[in-house]
Amino acid sequence: MQQGSGSLVELLLSADNFYELVSTIQYLDVIQSRNSEAVSELVSLTDELALTQASLNAQMDEAEAEKQRADEARDEAEEARDQLEAKIAAQAAAEAAARKAAIEAAQRAAELAAQSEQQTPTFTTESGNDATVEVPDLPDPDIVVPDSDKDAFVSEWSARIDAYLAGSPLAGQGTTFAEAAWEYGCDPRLSPAISTVESSTGRVCFLPHNAWGWGSSSWSSWEEAIWAHVAGLAAGYGGQLTYAGAQKYCPPNADAWYASVLANMLSI
The missing domain is CATH 1.10.530 (Lysozyme)
Structure with a gap:
């Protein structure tokens, strides 16, 4: 059988006898089958890659969403902490002012009693x-x-x-x-x-x-x-x-x- 890169017809016509023709056809069938399997496998791998990429993209989107939620929760917690600290500081200041006023009132009462020689x-x-x-x-x-x-x-x-x-x-x-x-x-x-x-x-x-x-x-x-x-x-x-x-x-x-x-x- 001649070897070369001619057309399929030339390859078939180059057979010297019926047995060689059958062998050539079987050889071509094997090649075609393997090519089909390779193409199918390539298509399958391409589909799998696309699914994997889609899954990764979804995971990245979810991770980004989680990060966004975490950032928002952190900001809310910091704001709540700042508000609480401000409230505590205001209450402490009010308490201190009230304590001071109470003692000053007691001092004034004692001073007035002393000035008027009262009990x-x-x-x-x-x-x-x-x-x-x-x-x-x-x-x-x-x-x-x-x-x-x-x-x-x-x-x-x-x-x-x-x-x-x-x-x-x-x-x-x-x-x-x-x-x-x-x-x-x-x-x-x-x-x-x-x-x-x-x-x-x-x-x-x-x-x-x-x-x-x-x-x-x-x-x-x-x-x-x-x-x-x-x-x-x-x-x-x-x-x-x-x-x-x-x-x-x-x-x-x-x-x-x-x-x-x-x-x-x-x-x-």
């Missing part, structure tokens, strides 16, 4: 008693927050509170105040100081064992009363002395109440 100024507490308006040396108390060492905290503050309560009906309850304050995360000075302002440290209670002007509650013991009051301060007042808390605790005379409670806290 020490008083105000009506939440329990209905008359309390002396006291002027603190500082505009706010140092924050006291119970730490993880309960024994050290209770040891320090029970001794200080016992010294403060000496000679009063609440004498000896320093450990109760300190343990309750540690349990509820309160300033340990707050409840004892309020008891002095509201009832002269338990001397003038309007209900049994209620030394704090605390609603219409009464208790069977000082221990029960102290734990209940400190728990209430934690739940309703954040466990710390604030002017906002004074407005809530003794609305008619918040200025004098805040200044007087603070003055007593600073003496513990």
Whole structure:
């Protein structure tokens, strides 16, 4: 059989006999079949590549969309944080201004009483008693927050509170105040100081064992009363002395109440 690059007809006519012609045709069929398979495989690979490219494009689009959503969420979170920080700063500034005004009011009352040679100024507490308006040396108390060492905290503050309560009906309850304050995360000075302002440290209670002007509650013991009051301060007042808390605790005379409670806290 002749070899060359002639036309298909020439290739067929070049066969010397029928057997060679059949062999040539079979050879051409094999080539055609392989070419068809190659073309089919190429088409299949092309389709697969197109699908892969489409999938990658979709994934890239989704990734870009996710990035956009993440950026938007970050921007929203930063804006919310900035707004919260601004709100906290405004509240802190308002609280500081109110504290300063309350102490200045107490100072003016004391000065007026001194100038007119009148008795020490008083105000009506939440329990209905008359309390002396006291002027603190500082505009706010140092924050006291119970730490993880309960024994050290209770040891320090029970001794200080016992010294403060000496000679009063609440004498000896320093450990109760300190343990309750540690349990509820309160300033340990707050409840004892309020008891002095509201009832002269338990001397003038309007209900049994209620030394704090605390609603219409009464208790069977000082221990029960102290734990209940400190728990209430934690739940309703954040466990710390604030002017906002004074407005809530003794609305008619918040200025004098805040200044007087603070003055007593600073003496513990």
